[in-house]
Amino acid sequence: MNTKRRLFLKGSMAAGAAGVAMSAGLLTPGMVLAAWNEGAFKAKSVDEALSALMGSSSTEAGKIKIKAPDIAENGAVVPVTVSTDMGGVDTIAILASNNPTPLTSSYELGEGALPYVSTRIKMGKTGKVIAVVKSGGKLYSASKEVKVTIGGCGG
Amino acid sequence: MAKTIKVRARAKDGVVTVKMLISHPMESGRRKNKKTGKLIPAHFIQEVVTEHNGNKVLVANWSGAISKNPYLSFKFKGGAAGDSLKISWVDNQGKSDSTTAKIK
Numbered sequence: 001m002n003t004k005r006r007l008f009l010k011g012s013m014a015a016g017a018a019g020v021a022m023s024a025g026l027l028t029p030g031m032v033l034a035a036w037n038e039g040a041f042k043a044k045s046v047d048e049a050l051s052a053l054m055g056s057s058s059t060e061a062g063k064i065k066i067k068a069p070d071i072a073e074n075g076a077v078v079p080v081t082v083s084t085d086m087g088g089v090d091t092i093a094i095l096a097s098n099n100p101t102p103l104t105s106s107y108e109l110g111e112g113a114l115p116y117v118s119t120r121i122k123m124g125k126t127g128k129v130i131a132v133v134k135s136g137g138k139l140y141s142a143s144k145e146v147k148v149t150i151g152g153c154g155g
Numbered sequence: 156m157a158k159t160i161k162v163r164a165r166a167k168d169g170v171v172t173v174k175m176l177i178s179h180p181m182e183s184g185r186r187k188n189k190k191t192g193k194l195i196p197a198h199f200i201q202e203v204v205t206e207h208n209g210n211k212v213l214v215a216n217w218s219g220a221i222s223k224n225p226y227l228s229f230k231f232k233g234g235a236a237g238d239s240l241k242i243s244w245v246d247n248q249g250k251s252d253s254t255t256a257k258i259k
Contacts, residue, residue: 036201041218077222096220100185104220110211111233114170118228122183122220 041103046095046130049103053093054134062086062140067118068129075125075148081118082131084140089115091134097143098127123148162256164240171234171258173205173213175227177244183219198248203227206241207234234258 040052047057067081082092092115093106104121115133123129128143161176177200184197203215212231234240236258243253 036216041216079226081228099220101218101220104218106216107229108211108214108216110213110231112207112210112231113212114230114232116228116230117215118226119215120222120226122222 037106040106042101043103044101046097046102049095049101050093050132050139053103053106054091054132054139056139059132059139059141062133062135062142064131064133064140064142066129066131066142066144068144068146070145071147071149072123073149075123075150077120078123078129078146078148079118079120080129080131081116082133083116084133084135086115086133086135086140089133089135092117093132094119094121095130095132096121096123096127097130099124102130158254159252160242160244160254162240162242162254164234164256164258166234166236166258170230170232171207172230173228173240175203175242177203177225177227177252179223179225179244179246181219181221181223181225185219198246200225200244200246203242203244205229207231207238212240 037053040049043049043052050057063086064082064084068078072078080094082094090109091106094104095102096104107117123146126147129146130141130143132139132141159178164171164173179200180198182195182198186195188195197219199219200217204211205213213229215227238258239255240258241253241255243251245251
């Protein structure tokens with residue numbers, strides 16, 4: 001019997017199995033993306049991002065507190081805290097108006113979660129930090145100007 | 156993966172304050188490698204989920220505009236000292252990590 005031919009077949013089968021495993025591995029990030037709102041995060045303007053994320057871009061002024069520095073020396077690390085006294089909040093979004101893609105993050109509040117989120121964001125240049133809160137199907141927003149002396153997106 | 160999540164959760168007057176630090180590069184995909192001039196591929200956490208008794212308390216959706224080694228803090232009602240929290244993250248390259256922490 002031709003052993004070389006047998007060996008070749010075995011080798012190609014092993015490679016085939018590896019290929020299947022590879023493509024299965026590649027599928028997982030795609031599945032993650034389904035939950036992650038790609039359209040909203042890739043949107044290039046605040047309005048577009050809000051429409052994609054919340055279904056509407058019209059917001060009312062709300063009693064939302066934004067704690068962020070007036071001047072951020074380093075745009076790569078801008079601490080932002082968003083809180084509100086409103087009830088029934090189910091989503092909070094934090095946007096930076098002058099970033100290439102303004103939506104930095106969004107938070108889905110589960111049962112019991114209080115409308116309070118604190119994190120650190122990157123800002124490319126001076127602009128507004130906008131907090132949008134969804135409460136009872138309506139959107140409320142507030143913003144705060146943050147001056148950035150060194151950008152955090154280039155480098 | 157090695158331990159990437161540091162959590163501190165404290166209950167006070169029925170409200171639990173959760174603070175976490177995750178070690179992650181959080182590359183936005185817009186930065187250039189100074190030596191080669193090539194863009195560094197995006198690598199950032201997309202989702203951070205915190206569960207308390209199997210109930211999702213907070214789901215954070217992130218982009219590359221969250222700072223390197225991200226910090227996140229939030230509060231929720233209904234947790235008590237001794238309860239455990241499960242925190243997990245997934246990034247855009249399919250990597251993930253999770254941990255459980257006790258509320259103090």
